[in-house]
Amino acid sequence: MSGEPCATAARPGVPLIDGVEKVTGRARYTADLDRRNALVGRIFRSPVSHGKIVRLDVSRARRLEGVMAVIVGEDCPKTYGVLPVAMNEYPLARGKVRYRGEPVAAVAAVDAETAVRALALIDFEVSELPAYFTSESARAPDAVLLHEDRPGNLERAVHHVFGDVEAGFATADLVREARIECAEVNHAQMEPHAALAEYDPLHGRLTMQSVSQVTFYLHLMLARCLEMEESRIRVIKPFIGGGFGARVEVLNFEIVTALLARAAEGRVLMELTREENFLTHRARPQTAISLKLGMRRDGRLTACECEVAQRGGAYGGYGIVTILYAGALLHGLYAIPAVKYDGYRVYANLPPCGAMRGHGSVDTRHAFEVLLDRMARELNLDPFAVRRMNLLSAPTRTLNELMVNSYGLPECLDRVERASGWRERIGRLPRGKGLGMACSHYVSGAAKPIHWTGEPHAVVNLKLDWDGGVTALTGAADIGQGSSTMVAIAVAETLGVPLERIRVIAADSALTPKDNGAYSSRITFMVGNAAIDAARRLRDILTDAAAAKLRVPREAVECSAGVFRAPNNPVSVLSFEDAAKAALVGEGTLTVKGTFTCPPEAQGGKHKGGAVGSTMGFSYAALAVEVWVDEDIGRVSVDRVWVALDCGYAINPLAVTGQIEGAVWMGMGQALCEETRYLEGLPAHASLLEYRVPTSIDSPPIEVQIVESRDPLGPFGAKEASEGALASFAPALIAAIANAIGIDLNELPATPDRIVEALVARRRRSQLDSLRGAAR
C-alpha cells in the first residue's frame, strides 16, 4: 500500500472541489467559452451507408459570402486512431464512405445560418456499395469488404485457451449453454460534444479546447493530422459534462475543428447536435455471446467456453481492445480451471463503436452471470452459495496472468446478502415480485499503456511558493468523476494539511505534466500514487526545514492539521506557512515531482493480447435487485438495489458512493430500456426522447456499501470505484425477472415487448404440451 492517510480529513467524504462551480452554473464548459470572433464550424455528413466517392465539389460552398474555410478529405492525408496498430480512419472521408453520418467535408463561416447554407451547396456523389448492418451479413463469405486489408470484415479474431477445457467439461455434473444478445448502447453523456480551436498564423501555433478525456492523445493526433510540431500545440480541457468513454479516443470533429481553424487562420467553435453525438458514437457494441459452462453438483465451476461477436461499426477505434477485454475479464472474478475464448470484432456500416464504462467486460459478464444463475437454479443451489464456491484466494495470478493482490468479493457477498434480507425473503415473495443477484469486477487502470514510451505511468508536480499555497499540477482529466478532488485529498493527507490549502490545476498541456487520460479507471491508482509520491517529497523538504528551524532532529518532527511540531517538545511548533518560508530560504519557489510506474508483474501475460486486462488491482462488486413485473403489459419496475463494492480504500467516500450509484444506474439503463436502433443505417434513436435513459422516477433507492480490502499497491490501498459495479446490474435484473415470473430472457434490454413475447411463447409452449398430453 502506498501511503497512509494521516488525518482522514476526507472522511466521511467531502464534496468535489469543483462541485460548487457546477451546481451554481459558474463552471464554463467548452460551449460556454468566449466565442467572440469565433467562426461557426459545421460538418457535412455522408447520406449513404457505403460507397465510393465519385464527386465531391465544394466550390459553390467556398464562394458563398461569409464562408471562411471549407475542407475535405484531401486536406488531411493522415489517418488517426487510438491504437497505433488500427489507425484506419481519416478525420474526413477519403475515397470511400462507410457509414451514414461519416464526416465528408466541413465549413467554417461567420454564423450558423451561413455555415448551414454552405453545407447545402456541397455537391456529393457516391457510387453505392452493399451495406451491412449486422455482424452476420458483414461476415458472409461474399460480403464486400469495408477495409481492403481486413478479410471477412474482421477487425480482429482472438483465440485464447487457458487450462484443459475438455477435461474440465468431462468432470462437470452439469454442462449448459446459452446464447445471449446485448443491444448496442451509448454513453448519452449530458454535455454534447464541442471544441474550440484557435490557430495563430503569426506564430504557427494552435490552441485547442475540447471535451476530451484524453488530452495527451488529442495533442498527439492533432500534431499527426495537422503535421505540426507537438511543441506548437496547446491542449486545454475545460469543465466536462460526463465522459463514460465517449471522449476516450480522439474524435473526428476535434481534428476537423483544428483543421478548419488553421484553414481559416482564426478561431472556430464546433458544437455537435445530440444526433451528431449519437453518430460520433464510440460506445458499447451490439454483442452476441455463446457461452458454455461446466459445473459440479456442489456449484464448483470446471470449465468455460465463450464465443463473442461484437458489431464494431465502420472503423477500428478501440475495437481490438474491446474484443480482448471481453475474453480477458472472464478471468479475475472467480477461480475457473479452464477457459476457452473466441472473440470476433466485426466491421459493419454503422457508426464506430468504442469504449464505454466497463469497457469490453459488461456484455460477457452479463452472459456469464445469467448462465451461472440458471445452472444454480437447476442444481437447487443458492446464487450466493454458488459464487462462494468459486472464490479466488488473493494474492494470486489468474490463468491468463492477471495479478490479483486484493480481493474483497467475499465481504461484498456477505454485505449484500445481509442488506437485502436475501435468506429470509428469497422464494417467499408474492407473484410478480422477484430478487436477483450477480457479481462483477473491473480493472484499476490498464497496466500497459497504449503508447509505449518508457515514461512513468503518471507524473504529478507540486508547487509551493511564498504564500504557503500548494498547487498540484496534473494532466489527469477530471470529467466529473472527481479525479482533481482525489489528487487534492491525496496531497493533503500525505502532507498533513487541510484540504483547502491545495489547489489543483488539471489538463492544460502548457502547465501540467503529461497524463495518459481518464480511461480504464487508471487515475486514482496511478495519478493518486504519483500525487502521494510528490507530496512525500515535499513533506521531506518541509520537515527538514522545520527541524532546522525548531532546532530538533528531523526524526522528531511531525506534521498534522497543518502544523509542524516535535511532540516531545511542546513549545516547538511551526505553522505550515513558516515551514514553507523556511524551506524557501536559499531555494526560492519549490517544485517537486512524483511519479508512478506499474511494476512489470502487473503488465499481463506474454500471449498475444496479454496486456489487455492487466492491471494493478481489480475492484469487486456484488449486487442484488428487487423487481416487480407487471405481467399484463410486461413492464419491469426496479424497486430496490443493494450493492457492495470493494474499492480497496475509499479516499473520498462521498465520491465513491456517487460513482457506485452512477454505475448501478447506468447498468440499469442498459438492462431496462437503453438501446440504439438503426433503420437502414440511420440512427432512429438519435435523441434523448428515443434513446431512453431512465428518468428519476424510474430510479430506485440504491443502498451502497463500501468494502475496503486495502490493496497492497494502491494509493492508501485504493482501487477503482466507478466501473466495477456496472456489469452486475443487468444479470441481477434478469435473475430477478426469472425469480418473479419464471421467464429466462436471452436479450438485453428487458423491454416490455421482449418480456411479453417471452410470456406469449411460454403460454404457447404449455398449450402445445397440454395438447400433446391429451393426444397421448
Next chain:
Amino acid sequence: MTAPLAPFSLVRPADVAAAVAAYHDQPDSRYLGGGTDLLVNLRRGIKTGSQLIDVAMIPELCELACGGGGARIGASVSIARLAAAPEIRARYPALSEAAAAVAGPAHRNAATVGGNLCLDTRCIYYNQSDWWRSALGFCLKHRGEVCHVAPQGQRCHASFSGDLAPALLVLGADVEVAGRAARRQVPLAHLYQEDGRAHLTLSPGELIVAVHLPPDPPPSAYEKVRLRRSVDFPLAGVAVALRLAADELASLRIAVTGTNSCPIMLEGTDALLGRPLDAPALLKLDKLVQKQVHPMRTALTQANYRRHAAAAMARRLAERLASAARCAGST
C-alpha cells in the same frame, strides 16, 4: 441536422377573434400553445410557419369551470393545472389520470389542452432531422412520396399520441371551435380522421377554444404504457368509462390512443351490455381491441406489442372499474 430555427414573427392576440383574424391575415401562421410539440417540429424542419400566434394567454382560453352543468375547459389550460384540479379528479378521473401521464413535469407546465388535442402525429421516419429524412428521400407525411412504414400503401401511418383525447372521448366531450365566421360545437370524435398526414378535420385557421364535458359521466380511468414512467409518448393508451347496474354492464365506452393515426372509440362494446363483466366478456373485450387497433412500425417498440398492451390495459381497467363499482354497490 444542424440548421438553426427558421425565423418567425410572434403575435399575442388579446382574444379569440383577434387570434383568428391574425391567422387569416397571414395564412402560413400557426397557433402556439405551450410549444412543446410545435417548437420541436419547427426546429426539425418538419413544420413551417412565418408567424406564430401565441394563444396561451388569451383569458377565455385559460378558464376552467366545473359545475352542475358539466365542465368547460379552456384550450390554453395547462396540462399541469388540469392534472391538479380536484373537481376534475373527482368527476372525470380518466381525464385527470391522462393529464398526469402526459410527458414529464416540465412539459406539463407548458403544454396545453388544445395543444395536446392537436398534437401532430408521430413516426420514427418523420420525427427526425432534415439530414436523416433526406437520406431516405423524405416520407409521405412530409416532402416525400413513400411511407417507409408501409411502402406499398397510399396513406401515411404516423400515429396519434395525445393522452387527453381518449379520456375525453369516453367521457363524451365536445369541442368548441372558433372559425372566421362563427363558433361551432362538435363531438370530439369529429375532430379526427384516420390519416397520419391530415388527422385533424379543422379548417385552416380554426382554433379550438374549449372542451365541454357532460355533468355525470360514468366512472372512468386511463392508463398508458411506455418504456419509461415519464417523458415518453404512449406506445398505447386506453381510457375506459363503465357503469354497472345490478352487477351487469349498463354502459361501456373505451377509447385508445397511440396505435392509430387518430384516437379511436372502440366499436361493438354494446354487445357486452346487460351481462356481468366475467371472464368470457373480458376475452371478448380483448378481441375487440386487438381487432380494431392498427399499430404500425411507427415506433421502435414492436407493433404487435402495442396491440397486445392496448388490449391488456382495456381488460384490466374495465375489471378495475367494475370491481370498484361492485364494492361501492355492496356498501
